[in-house]
Amino acid sequence: MSIKSSNLGYPRIGENREWKKLLELFWAGEIxxxxxxxxxxKIRLSHLRKQQEKGIELIPxxxxxxxxxxxxxxxxxxxIPKRFKTDEKKISLQNYFEIARGSKGKVASEMTKWFNTNYHYIVPELEEAQPILLENRVLTLYKEAKEKLGINGKPVILGPVTLLALSKGYDEQKQGELLQALVPLYIEVLQRLEEAGAEWIQIDEPILVKxxxxxxxxxxKEVYAAFHQAVPNLKLILQTYFESLERYEEIVQLPVAGIGLDFVHDSGQNMAHLQSFGFPNDKVLAAGIIDGRNIWKSNVQEKAAFIETLSNIVSKDRLIIQPSNSLLHVPVTMKNESAFDTIVKDALAFADEKLAEIILLTKYLNQEIPLNEVINYDRSVQTLNHSSFRNVKHVQDALANLSQYPSVRxxxxxxxxxxxxxxxxxTLPTTTIGSFPQTKEVRQQRLKWRKGExxxxxxxxxxxxxxxxxxxxxxEIGLDVLVHGEFERTDMVEFFGEKLEGFAVTKFGWVQSYGSRCVKPPVIYGDVFLKEPMTVKETVYAQSLTKKPVKGMLTGPVTILNWSFIRDDIDSADVLNQIALSIRQEVTALEKNGIGMIQVDEPALREGLPLKQEKTESYLKAAVYAFKLSTSSVKDETQIHTHMCYSHFEDIIEAIDALDADVISIETSRSHGELIKSFEDYHYQKGIGLGVYxxxxxxxxxxxELMQNIDRALQVLDYRIFWVNPxxxxxxxxxxxxxxxxxxMVEAAKAKRSLLNYIQYNS
Incomplete structure (x- = not known):
C-alpha cells in the first residue's frame, strides 16, 4: 500500500468572501x-469539489x-444556554445566531481565542446543561457529499473531552457527569455514520497538546474504550494539532485506528517521542507535515527526508500526509494575487496551494513523480532567502546593538x-478603544482612492x-479622551503592514477571525523597518480640532507579529524586535508633533502565549521587552496606553504589569466577573479600564448593566485608577x-463619578 493524502479542514469564507457576504445579507433580512x-x-459543495479535483484522498x-x-x-x-432554549426540537437559524451574536434582552455567549490562534470560538455554557442529540449534522453533511459529489468523505467532529474542556460553567464532578451523558450521543453519531458507509472519522482532540x-x-481511556466497543470496525483518527502530544506513551495506546500529530509546531517533540517510544503497529500515523498556519511554500525535499525518517518507525503503508492543522487559518488561494514582487509571490502557498503541495509530496514519496519536479518547486524559497529583502544591513546592525535603545522609564x-x-x-475618565464605524461610504471612498478614482x-x-x-x-457625548476614528485604516495590523518595509499586503488573503469578521494578515517577507511616519498626519489634524486630548493610535509589535504571516527563516524574536524598533520611531514622531497620549495596542498578547507551560516565560519576556522597546523613548509626561483582549487574564497579569503602560484597557464584557477575580489576588496600581459593554x-x-459592571470592578480596583470604556x-x-x-456609557460614568465625589466630599 502507498502513503495516503488527507486534509483536516478547509477555509469557509470562499475565494471572494462569498460566505461572509451571504451571512451578512441574511442577518440584514435581505434574503x-x-x-x-x-x-x-453551493459554497460547501464547491469546497469539497475543489479538494476532490486536487486529488486529496481523505476529504474532510x-x-x-x-x-x-x-x-x-x-x-x-x-x-444550549438556558436563556436561549425554546420548546422546539430542532434549533432554528435565528436561535443559532442569537447564541453567537446576542439579541435584545439576551447577552451573547462568551467568545474567546481558539488555542493560540486568532480564530475565536463561542464558549459552550454547561450550567444546567442536559445533553441530547438534537441533530446529527455530521451525518447530514457526510450524506450530502456522498450523494451529490460521489465523495466518501472523512467526517470531522470535535471530540467530547476537548468540547467540555473548552466550556464554562462546571466543576470537575459536573464535567464527569456530562462526559458520561455525552458518550452515548457520540456513539449514536458514529454508528449512524458507519451505517451510511463512512470508513474514516476524524475526531479532533487538540486539548491533548495541553x-x-x-x-x-x-x-x-474510558471515552475511547466505549467508542471502540460500540464501533470496533470504524477507523477513528484521534487528531491533535498546534503542539506536541502530552502523555504520548499512554495516548498512542488508545483503541483507535490512527493518531494525528503536528510535526510543524511541536518543536520536534513529536518526532522525539516516536524515536524514544516507537509507534503501535496496529495504527496509522496521520503526519501533519505541511504548515497549516503560515503561508510559505514547504521545502519538499526536506519534508520528504523527514517522512523517510518517520518510515523507519512507521511503515509507509501506515502513513498519511496532511497539513499540521485545519487550513481554516490561511487564505484560500494565491491565484488572484498580483501585487507581490515575483520573488515573494513565488514563495507563497495558501490553502489551495497547500493541497497541491500535499499531493506533490505524496506522489514523490510514492515514486509517482521524478526528483527534478521537487527540486524545481523548492528553488523559490531559496531565492527569497538569499534576496536583498532578507539582508538589510542597517536593520541587522540595529538588532545586534539593541542596548543603545533604552527600554525603561x-x-x-x-x-x-x-x-x-x-x-x-x-474621576472615572471616559474614552474609547480607537476605531469608529467604518460605514459603506468610508469603505467606498477608500476603494476609489486605491483605484486612483x-x-x-x-x-x-x-x-x-x-x-x-x-x-x-x-x-457632544461628553467623552474625556478622544480618538481620531481610524477611518483611513482597513485593519489594525494590515494598515501597518502597508506602511512598513518588509511587509506585503494581499488583495484577497482573508481569513476568518470570528463570525463573519474576516481579516487580511499582512505577510512579513523581509527585514522590517520604517521609512516615514504612518499615523502622524491624521492624529495631529484631529488634535487641532479640540482642546481635549486625542490619543495617537498604534498597534504593538507583539500583535503585529501574532496577526501576521511571519517569515520562518529566522527566530521570531528577531522579527518581533525589528517591528518594535519601527513602532518606537512612530511613537517618537507622534510625541514630537504634540501628541501627549499614545496608545500602543496589544490585543494579541495573551493569544500568543505558548500552549506549553515551559515555553511561557521566554515568550512573555520577549513580549514585554518588545513593548517597552517600542514605548520607552517618550518624555515622562507623555502617557502610554495599551489595549488587549481578555482570555484567562490571570495567566499573564504579572507580564501585563511589567509592560509598564500608564493605562491599560481590557476586553472583558462577556466575562466581566471572571476577569475581575484576577484582581482580587493581584494589587494592580496603574491606570486600568475594564470594558463595560x-x-x-x-x-x-x-x-x-453598565452601573453594575462599574460597581463590580470598583470592588477590587481603586476608583482613582479606573477608566470607563467599551x-x-x-x-x-x-x-x-x-x-x-x-x-x-458616559451617563453611567458621570452618575458613578457624582456618587464618588459626594462620598469623598462628605467623608
Missing part, C-alpha cells in the same frame, strides 16, 4: 432562510460551519503625578470630514448604535 441555505450548500466533511465549529458541536448535543493530568487521561507613580497635573481628567488630496479631504464629524460627536453584539447596553474598537458597529451605547 430568506431558504435562499441562505441553498447558497450555503463536517468542518464547514455557518459561524463556528465549537458552537455547532455544542448545539448538536443540546448544550496539560493532561491523570483525571483527563482516564477520561480519554521612571517609576509609574511619579509618571502618574505628572499626568494628573498635565491632563486634569475627572480619487486623488490623494480628495481622499485626505474626505478623511478630514469624517474625523471632524466624529470629534464633534465625541465632544460588548461591542461584538449589536445591542445597546442599559444604564443598569471593551474593544467600534469599527464593526453602526453609527446610531455606537452613539447610543456611548451615551449610556
Amino acid at each position: 430568506t432562510e431558504e435562499t441562505f441555505e441553498a447558497e450555503m450548500e 466533511v463536517g468542518d464547514f460551519s455557518y459561524y463556528d465549529h465549537v458552537l455547532d458541536t455544542a448545539i448538536m448535543f443540546g448544550l 496539560y493532561v493530568d491523570d483525571n483527563r487521561l482516564q477520561q480519554f 521612571i517609576a509609574a507613580a511619579k509618571r502618574k503625578e505628572l499626568h494628573d497635573e498635565r491632563w486634569n481628567l475627572p 480619487l486623488s490623494d488630496e480628495q481622499y485626505e479631504q474626505f478623511l478630514h470630514v469624517e474625523i471632524n464629524k466624529w470629534i464633534f460627536i465625541q465632544e 460588548d461591542i461584538h453584539s449589536p445591542r445597546v447596553p442599559t444604564f443598569e 471593551d474593544c474598537g467600534l469599527k464593526t458597529r453602526g453609527k446610531e448604535e455606537t452613539i447610543a451605547a456611548l451615551k449610556v
Whole structure:
C-alpha cells in the first residue's frame, strides 16, 4: 500500500468572501432562510469539489460551519444556554445566531481565542446543561457529499473531552457527569455514520497538546474504550494539532485506528517521542507535515527526508500526509494575487496551494513523480532567502546593538503625578478603544482612492470630514479622551503592514477571525523597518480640532507579529524586535508633533502565549521587552496606553504589569466577573479600564448593566485608577448604535463619578 493524502479542514469564507457576504445579507433580512441555505450548500459543495479535483484522498466533511465549529458541536448535543432554549426540537437559524451574536434582552455567549490562534470560538455554557442529540449534522453533511459529489468523505467532529474542556460553567464532578451523558450521543453519531458507509472519522482532540493530568487521561481511556466497543470496525483518527502530544506513551495506546500529530509546531517533540517510544503497529500515523498556519511554500525535499525518517518507525503503508492543522487559518488561494514582487509571490502557498503541495509530496514519496519536479518547486524559497529583502544591513546592525535603545522609564507613580497635573481628567475618565464605524461610504471612498478614482488630496479631504464629524460627536457625548476614528485604516495590523518595509499586503488573503469578521494578515517577507511616519498626519489634524486630548493610535509589535504571516527563516524574536524598533520611531514622531497620549495596542498578547507551560516565560519576556522597546523613548509626561483582549487574564497579569503602560484597557464584557477575580489576588496600581459593554453584539447596553459592571470592578480596583470604556474598537458597529451605547456609557460614568465625589466630599 502507498502513503495516503488527507486534509483536516478547509477555509469557509470562499475565494471572494462569498460566505461572509451571504451571512451578512441574511442577518440584514435581505434574503430568506431558504435562499441562505441553498447558497450555503453551493459554497460547501464547491469546497469539497475543489479538494476532490486536487486529488486529496481523505476529504474532510463536517468542518464547514455557518459561524463556528465549537458552537455547532455544542448545539448538536443540546448544550444550549438556558436563556436561549425554546420548546422546539430542532434549533432554528435565528436561535443559532442569537447564541453567537446576542439579541435584545439576551447577552451573547462568551467568545474567546481558539488555542493560540486568532480564530475565536463561542464558549459552550454547561450550567444546567442536559445533553441530547438534537441533530446529527455530521451525518447530514457526510450524506450530502456522498450523494451529490460521489465523495466518501472523512467526517470531522470535535471530540467530547476537548468540547467540555473548552466550556464554562462546571466543576470537575459536573464535567464527569456530562462526559458520561455525552458518550452515548457520540456513539449514536458514529454508528449512524458507519451505517451510511463512512470508513474514516476524524475526531479532533487538540486539548491533548495541553496539560493532561491523570483525571483527563482516564477520561480519554474510558471515552475511547466505549467508542471502540460500540464501533470496533470504524477507523477513528484521534487528531491533535498546534503542539506536541502530552502523555504520548499512554495516548498512542488508545483503541483507535490512527493518531494525528503536528510535526510543524511541536518543536520536534513529536518526532522525539516516536524515536524514544516507537509507534503501535496496529495504527496509522496521520503526519501533519505541511504548515497549516503560515503561508510559505514547504521545502519538499526536506519534508520528504523527514517522512523517510518517520518510515523507519512507521511503515509507509501506515502513513498519511496532511497539513499540521485545519487550513481554516490561511487564505484560500494565491491565484488572484498580483501585487507581490515575483520573488515573494513565488514563495507563497495558501490553502489551495497547500493541497497541491500535499499531493506533490505524496506522489514523490510514492515514486509517482521524478526528483527534478521537487527540486524545481523548492528553488523559490531559496531565492527569497538569499534576496536583498532578507539582508538589510542597517536593520541587522540595529538588532545586534539593541542596548543603545533604552527600554525603561521612571517609576509609574511619579509618571502618574505628572499626568494628573498635565491632563486634569475627572474621576472615572471616559474614552474609547480607537476605531469608529467604518460605514459603506468610508469603505467606498477608500476603494476609489486605491483605484486612483480619487486623488490623494480628495481622499485626505474626505478623511478630514469624517474625523471632524466624529470629534464633534465625541465632544457632544461628553467623552474625556478622544480618538481620531481610524477611518483611513482597513485593519489594525494590515494598515501597518502597508506602511512598513518588509511587509506585503494581499488583495484577497482573508481569513476568518470570528463570525463573519474576516481579516487580511499582512505577510512579513523581509527585514522590517520604517521609512516615514504612518499615523502622524491624521492624529495631529484631529488634535487641532479640540482642546481635549486625542490619543495617537498604534498597534504593538507583539500583535503585529501574532496577526501576521511571519517569515520562518529566522527566530521570531528577531522579527518581533525589528517591528518594535519601527513602532518606537512612530511613537517618537507622534510625541514630537504634540501628541501627549499614545496608545500602543496589544490585543494579541495573551493569544500568543505558548500552549506549553515551559515555553511561557521566554515568550512573555520577549513580549514585554518588545513593548517597552517600542514605548520607552517618550518624555515622562507623555502617557502610554495599551489595549488587549481578555482570555484567562490571570495567566499573564504579572507580564501585563511589567509592560509598564500608564493605562491599560481590557476586553472583558462577556466575562466581566471572571476577569475581575484576577484582581482580587493581584494589587494592580496603574491606570486600568475594564470594558463595560460588548461591542461584538449589536445591542445597546442599559444604564443598569453598565452601573453594575462599574460597581463590580470598583470592588477590587481603586476608583482613582479606573477608566470607563467599551471593551474593544467600534469599527464593526453602526453609527446610531455606537452613539447610543456611548451615551449610556458616559451617563453611567458621570452618575458613578457624582456618587464618588459626594462620598469623598462628605467623608
